[in-house]
Amino acid sequence: MKNVEAWSAEDVSDWLIKEGMPEYMDVLRQSQTDGPALLRLTQADFQVPPLSRVSHDNGQQLLERMDILRMTTHIEDHKNGHANGHVGGMPNGTSKLQRNGTLGRKDFEMIRIPMPTIEPPRCPFPTEWWKTGIAFTYAVICFVTTSVVISVVHERVPPKEHTPPLPDKFFDLFDRREWAFSICEINGMLLVGLWLIQWILLKHRSIIGRRFFFIVGTLYLYRCITMYITTLPVPGMHFKCSPKLLGDWEAQMRRIMKMIAGGGLSITGSHTMCGDYLYSGHTVMLTLTFLFIKEYSPRRFWWYHWFCLTLSATGIFCILLAHDHYTVDVVVAYFITTRLFWWYHTMANQQSLKETSQSNLLSRVWWYRLFRYFEENVNGTVPRNYQLPVSVRALSWMRGVKYSRLDSQ
Amino acid sequence: MASPELASAEDSSTRNPNSGKEDGSVSGTKKTCPVHAPAGEEAKRSFRKGIARHNDYVKISVPESKVSRLPTEWWKTAIAFFYAAFNLVLTTVVITVVHERVPPKESSPPLPDKFFDYIDRVKWAFTVTEVNGMVLVAIWLVQLFFFKYKSIACRRFFFLIGTLYLYRCVTMYVTTLPVPGMHMNCAPKLQGDTQAKIQRILQLISGAGLSINNSHLLCGDFLYSGHTVMLTLTYLFIKEYSPKSFWWYHLVCWLLSAVGVLCILVAHEHYTVDVVVAYFITSRLFWWYHTMANLQILKCSPNNYLTNTWWNPLFNFFERNVQTSVPCSYSWPITWASACLKNPCKKYSMVQSSREE
Numbered sequence: 001m002k003n004v005e006a007w008s009a010e011d012v013s014d015w016l017i018k019e020g021m022p023e024y025m026d027v028l029r030q031s032q033t034d035g036p037a038l039l040r041l042t043q044a045d046f047q048v049p050p051l052s053r054v055s056h057d058n059g060q061q062l063l064e065r066m067d068i069l070r071m072t073t074h075i076e077d078h079k080n081g082h083a084n085g086h087v088g089g090m091p092n093g094t095s096k097l098q099r100n101g102t103l104g105r106k107d108f109e110m111i112r113i114p115m116p117t118i119e120p121p122r123c124p125f126p127t128e129w130w131k132t133g134i135a136f137t138y139a140v141i142c143f144v145t146t147s148v149v150i151s152v153v154h155e156r157v158p159p160k161e162h163t164p165p166l167p168d169k170f171f172d173l174f175d176r177r178e179w180a181f182s183i184c185e186i187n188g189m190l191l192v193g194l195w196l197i198q199w200i201l202l203k204h205r206s207i208i209g210r211r212f213f214f215i216v217g218t219l220y221l222y223r224c225i226t227m228y229i230t231t232l233p234v235p236g237m238h239f240k241c242s243p244k245l246l247g248d249w250e251a252q253m254r255r256i257m258k259m260i261a262g263g264g265l266s267i268t269g270s271h272t273m274c275g276d277y278l279y280s281g282h283t284v285m286l287t288l289t290f291l292f293i294k295e296y297s298p299r300r301f302w303w304y305h306w307f308c309l310t311l312s313a314t315g316i317f318c319i320l321l322a323h324d325h326y327t328v329d330v331v332v333a334y335f336i337t338t339r340l341f342w343w344y345h346t347m348a349n350q351q352s353l354k355e356t357s358q359s360n361l362l363s364r365v366w367w368y369r370l371f372r373y374f375e376e377n378v379n380g381t382v383p384r385n386y387q388l389p390v391s392v393r394a395l396s397w398m399r400g401v402k403y404s405r406l407d408s409q
Numbered sequence: 410m411a412s413p414e415l416a417s418a419e420d421s422s423t424r425n426p427n428s429g430k431e432d433g434s435v436s437g438t439k440k441t442c443p444v445h446a447p448a449g450e451e452a453k454r455s456f457r458k459g460i461a462r463h464n465d466y467v468k469i470s471v472p473e474s475k476v477s478r479l480p481t482e483w484w485k486t487a488i489a490f491f492y493a494a495f496n497l498v499l500t501t502v503v504i505t506v507v508h509e510r511v512p513p514k515e516s517s518p519p520l521p522d523k524f525f526d527y528i529d530r531v532k533w534a535f536t537v538t539e540v541n542g543m544v545l546v547a548i549w550l551v552q553l554f555f556f557k558y559k560s561i562a563c564r565r566f567f568f569l570i571g572t573l574y575l576y577r578c579v580t581m582y583v584t585t586l587p588v589p590g591m592h593m594n595c596a597p598k599l600q601g602d603t604q605a606k607i608q609r610i611l612q613l614i615s616g617a618g619l620s621i622n623n624s625h626l627l628c629g630d631f632l633y634s635g636h637t638v639m640l641t642l643t644y645l646f647i648k649e650y651s652p653k654s655f656w657w658y659h660l661v662c663w664l665l666s667a668v669g670v671l672c673i674l675v676a677h678e679h680y681t682v683d684v685v686v687a688y689f690i691t692s693r694l695f696w697w698y699h700t701m702a703n704l705q706i707l708k709c710s711p712n713n714y715l716t717n718t719w720w721n722p723l724f725n726f727f728e729r730n731v732q733t734s735v736p737c738s739y740s741w742p743i744t745w746a747s748a749c750l751k752n753p754c755k756k757y758s759m760v761q762s763s764r765e766e
Binding site: 166168336345346 | 696700
């Protein structure tokens with residue numbers, strides 16, 4: 001192969017064609033660019049005419065090819081010129097390849113190829129309990145905000161004599177059953193209990209717990225917004241709303257505390273406030289616990305999934321049967337919960353969705369940064385592994401039987 | 410990793426006799442080298458390809474794909490159009506039905522709304538909304554007219570509009586909100602008079618549901634707001650399918666959209682929750698659909714919960730043959746004058762064919 005330094009304008013044209021850049025051929029031939037002139041081209045030359053007119057990428061491609069050309073020329077010179085040169089040994093120092101076209105020098109010039117240091121394999125699912133703590137705090141803040149907002153909205157609910165319940169298709173078809181709401185709340189508590197037990201048995205509880213807290217927190221935050229901006233009237237005349245405390249801050253605080261302590265359930269007598277209809281928090285909990293239970297339990301437990309699905313669906317049906325929420329509250333709650341769950345988990349499972357790019361429109365949600373913070377060190381889908389919590393091992397009745405496989409997964 | 414290959418490559422080249430033969434081998438390589446085909450092929454930027462000028466490599470024939478990666482498939486667009494038309498008609502039917510059930514404003518006063526507490530009603534604001542909506546739709550249609558991949562963009566637009574209006578039917582029908590303000594004049598109820606109802610439906614469709622041309626005198630379609638859906642969706646489409654550098658254009662359209670949505674509330678024509686829910690559902694659905702369509706890797710991935718929606722089969726049907734994200738390129742719709750709008754004065758044969766990133 002002829003040295004680039006010795007190339008004529010014809011050789012330059014041939015090379016351009018071979019490299020797939022014929023658009024430069026005319027211009028460079030006109031300016032009689034031969035080998036050395038080609039090597040002298042810099043980025044600045046592509047900013048001005050005539051080269052700026054034919055180049056669509058500021059000459060990046062051409063410059064890169066020229067670098068390769070220089071390197072191969074240099075290596076060939078090197079090989080041809082120094083048969084007894086530095087055989088095999090590593091160079092003492094490193095020097096970058098000179099890019100000023102003076103490659104004809106018979107010098108020792110080494111190109112340093114940095115080898116990436118092999119890092120010790122990191123755990124693909126680091127626990128990072130402090131991130132779970134942050135997610136928990138976020139969820140608690142959202143719960144407290146919800147209670148405060150319910151208390152505020154309660155003051156604004158129009159009295160049921162003044163504004164009758166809105167017409168609702170489900171209420172037209174089904175009359176009210178008084179016992180229905182207790183069923184809903186019992187189902188809810190059962191589902192939360194089941195989920196809690198399942199969560200304790202999971203191996204990667206910190207990651208999964210983080211996800212649960214984050215999603216629950218965000219759903220309740222959305223709920224704050226929709227409850228606050230427009231106040232729907234009570235869905236039925238059977239509602240007993242506690243009297244309004246206009247401006248009495250102390251009593252309002254006490255009411256909020258009572259609500260938080262009782263978990264917002266009517267069974268515990270903590271939910272006597274009205275106005276929190278759009279959208280339904282009970283539906284959120286029922287749907288979300290079912291989604292998490294199904295997601296993080298083995299596929300073959302189909303009977304378990306069906307049982308939880310029945311609990312969830314009956315609970316939601318009973319909310320409506322008790323005329324405790326409008327149908328639109330339940331529908332919107334189901335929609336938002338499922339979409340958020342699926343959105344979050346798809347993003348968490350796909351590495352390509354954890355980077356902002358033009359094609360990744362899922363990254364345009366407002367909570368994307370928070371999501372990245374929580375999930376950046378989680379590589380891949382979290383497997384469904386189970387592990388007894390450490391404290392159980394200390395029980396005396398386990399001493400006789402020792403299973404080394406159980407908690408080493 | 411490259412060095413042993415480099416060594417063997419250089420050895421074989423030095424074995425060739427002097428430079429006369431080198432020229433011959435270079436030109437001979439030019440004839441037999443399929444890798445460095447002239448213009449039209451994608452640029453490959455690997456070191457190895459750059460120095461491979463030998464006769465001792467194996468030709469791996471890459472099958473030239475005859476199928477375009479972005480087929481037009483106008484028939485699918487037609488199906489999407491019918492889907493959207495069906496849902497729009499369904500919406501008007503549901504509005505007419507719901508109108509009968511709206512409680513009269515005397516017995517059921519407007520619900521308390523935070524925005525209404527702070528800002529009083531301005532009468533002409535709703536006209537601003539509707540004018541903005543019409544301008545945005547017109548801009549989008551013009552943009553679509555010049556867009557190169559019209560059929561695909563149209564298909565997506567129809568599908569999303571159809572689905573959003575379908576959801577709207579559901580939420581409007583299940584619970585009926587009272588009128589947001591005492592200023593609203595609802596047409597009288599037609600108890601059981603089907604003929605007159607059908608006439609109303611036709612009037613609503615022909616006027617596209619706008620108040621400006623007096624076709625929308627029916628009440629009850631509050632949750633959620635169709636005007637917000639149109640304003641938001643046209644803006645999202647305009648922004649997605651136009652060049653990223655047109656920031657002023659995006660800003661103008663965003664202003665039109667935002668002012669339109671704000672004026673809906675200022676005119677007290679919808680509750681705040683209607684507008685918020687409409688914006689939320691529209692933006693989420695748009696982003697969900699387009700991420701699924703753009704990232705091909707999601708189509709094969711097992712842990713892709715984005716496919717759990719009910720409209721996933723429809724999505725697969727529409728987007729099955731679209732193998733890449735739709736590039737933003739424009740051309741005159743008439744084929745004989747295909748000058749790219751980006752550079753009207755200069756002709757680049759490579760720009761239109763391959764540099765569509």
